Amino acid sequence: xxxxxxxxxxxxxxxxxxxxxxxxxxxxxxxxxxxxxxxxxxxxxxxxxxxxxxxxxxxxxxxxxxxxxxxxxxxxxxxxxxxxxxxxxxxxxxxxxxxxxxxxxxxxxxxxxxxxxxxxxxxxxxxxxxxxxxxxxxxxxxxxxxxxxxxxxxxxxxxxxxxxxxxxxxxxxxxxxxxxxxxxxxxxxxxxxxxxxxxxxxxxxxxxxxxxxxxxxxxxxxxxxxxxxxxxxxxxxxxxxxxxxxxxxxxxxxxxxx
Amino acid sequence: xxxxxxxxxxxxxxxxxxxxxxxxxxxxxxxxxxxxxxxxxxxxxxxxxxxxxxxxxxxxxxxxxxxxxxxxxxxxxxxxxxxxxxxxxxxxxxxxxxxxxxxxxxxxxxxxxxxxxxxxxxxxxxxxxxxxxxxxxxxxxxxxxxxxxxxxxxxxxxxxxxxxxxxxxxxxxxxxxxxxxxxxxxxxxxxxxxxxxxxxxxxxxxxxxxxxxxxxxxxxxxxxxxxxxxxxxxxxxxxxxxxxxxx
Numbered sequence: 001x002x003x004x005x006x007x008x009x010x011x012x013x014x015x016x017x018x019x020x021x022x023x024x025x026x027x028x029x030x031x032x033x034x035x036x037x038x039x040x041x042x043x044x045x046x047x048x049x050x051x052x053x054x055x056x057x058x059x060x061x062x063x064x065x066x067x068x069x070x071x072x073x074x075x076x077x078x079x080x081x082x083x084x085x086x087x088x089x090x091x092x093x094x095x096x097x098x099x100x101x102x103x104x105x106x107x108x109x110x111x112x113x114x115x116x117x118x119x120x121x122x123x124x125x126x127x128x129x130x131x132x133x134x135x136x137x138x139x140x141x142x143x144x145x146x147x148x149x150x151x152x153x154x155x156x157x158x159x160x161x162x163x164x165x166x167x168x169x170x171x172x173x174x175x176x177x178x179x180x181x182x183x184x185x186x187x188x189x190x191x192x193x194x195x196x197x198x199x200x201x202x203x204x205x206x207x208x209x210x211x212x213x214x215x216x217x218x219x220x221x222x223x224x225x226x227x228x229x230x231x232x233x234x235x236x237x238x239x240x241x242x243x244x245x246x247x248x249x250x251x252x253x254x255x256x257x258x
Numbered sequence: 259x260x261x262x263x264x265x266x267x268x269x270x271x272x273x274x275x276x277x278x279x280x281x282x283x284x285x286x287x288x289x290x291x292x293x294x295x296x297x298x299x300x301x302x303x304x305x306x307x308x309x310x311x312x313x314x315x316x317x318x319x320x321x322x323x324x325x326x327x328x329x330x331x332x333x334x335x336x337x338x339x340x341x342x343x344x345x346x347x348x349x350x351x352x353x354x355x356x357x358x359x360x361x362x363x364x365x366x367x368x369x370x371x372x373x374x375x376x377x378x379x380x381x382x383x384x385x386x387x388x389x390x391x392x393x394x395x396x397x398x399x400x401x402x403x404x405x406x407x408x409x410x411x412x413x414x415x416x417x418x419x420x421x422x423x424x425x426x427x428x429x430x431x432x433x434x435x436x437x438x439x440x441x442x443x444x445x446x447x448x449x450x451x452x453x454x455x456x457x458x459x460x461x462x463x464x465x466x467x468x469x470x471x472x473x474x475x476x477x478x479x480x481x482x483x484x485x486x487x488x489x490x491x492x493x494x495x496x497x498x499x500x501x502x503x504x505x
Contacts, residue, residue, distance in 0.1 A: 013350030095268045105490035107444035113467035190361040197449040215365040223365050231358040238357035244443040
């Protein structure tokens with residue numbers, strides 16, 4: 001388990017990606033698999049560029065990300081509010097505790113037909129489905145974070161005359177921010193997964209809907225180029241969350257020690 | 259007893275609201291059938307064998323995919339932590355593909371394995387593989403090098419080191435990774451079943467929903483939710499049992 005210097009590691013990392021893509025290309029061109037089962041990387045990438053230039057890919061990608069972000073934002077805000085209230089008000093905690101402990105591990109994806117029944121098959125329904133799925137991890141993380149806030153800090157602030165409002169916004173929420181952000185980082189990939197599945201099940205525009213249409217028409221290049229696009233977008237979003245975390249938590253030990 | 263009753267009272271309240279809202283015409287009964295109607299429908303689905311047939315089919319596909327991902331994932335994770343050459347090549351690929359929203363792979367799995375059980379198992383497998391690899395890798399790398407050196411110096415074979423030191427040392431992380439994979443496996447399986455196929459709980463839900471049998475649809479949705487919840491609870495018990503030896 002030897003350690004390597006980081007630059008050499010990074011370089012070799014890219015080499016491994018290139019080797020993987022080359023292996024894909026060679027395998028696809030060797031006619032072991034048909035074009036239907038495995039279109040070559042170059043053909044898929046060409047299609048990716050084509051769809052980007054025609055604007056179709058960007059529109060679909062934009063719609064998917066918009067739905068994922070909108071649902072994520074709703075779930076995040078509601079999750080933080082519920083989580084903080086649960087940590088600070090016994091009655092709220094009593095009410096939500098069993099609901100959250102059952103709701104968190106439940107496969108909420110099964111509710112897609114229920115959401116179709118209630119809200120139809122358009123944006124509203126997809127966004128609410130994402131929010132419903134993103135909510136639970138944020139509630140649990142926020143509650144844990146807000147509970148663990150140092151009592152002494154709260155007492156000091158209070159004895160210095162802080163109002164409950166300032167106590168909440170200047171002490172409780174900032175102190176719980178690392179945990180809250182961990183919850184958000186769990187919720188974001190879930191939001192993307194659910195947005196795509198909702199689009200697949202409900203149809204219409206967006207990457208998930210496009211993938212299903214391409215699959216039904218046996219358009220393998222389209223499917224693989226769509227997956228490349230989703231993969232790249234997913235990586236960028238996850239990376240961006242890490243950067244935001246480091247930015248927001250500049251004052252926290254976690255950032256300073258690492 | 260009384261404490262438990264008080265703890266679960268909110269769920270009872272929700273159930274009462276669910277029952278009364280459609281009965282008092284606060285919401286449309288076709289949008290939310292009363293809970294008793296859902297329960298009646300659940301019983302008839304159970305008696306007709308629909309839940310048993312589709313439930314067993316779903317659970318088997320889930321288990322095949324999940325167990326496959328656990329076995330292959332642990333093996334690859336250990337290999338990556340063990341052999342530097344393998345590490346350098348495989349780790350970047352794992353890290354790059356890890357954030358990919360796993361559900362996007364479902365259409366490819368359908369292209370490759372058709373509309374039947376194959377694509378469901380493959381979707382679960384592909385979705386669960388990366389979390390297991392990554393947690394095994396992190397766990398195995400977190401083991402103190404001196405422990406491995408000492409064991410080697412005392413004459414342990416590589417296989418013994420793997421079995422006696424690396425796997426037990428990485429176990430907490432592996433178990434946590436498998437718990438993530440378990441949650442993901444339900445998402446991917448139900449999603450794949452909702453989209454295509456002729457059996458499984460996801461299929462039953464969409465079939466009843468398309469047919470307008472909404473009390474049946476709610477019964478099936480609650481059944482799947484209960485599956486997921488109890489699977490997680492059972493896994494937690496298993497996890498605690500596995501980690502008993504640590505303090």
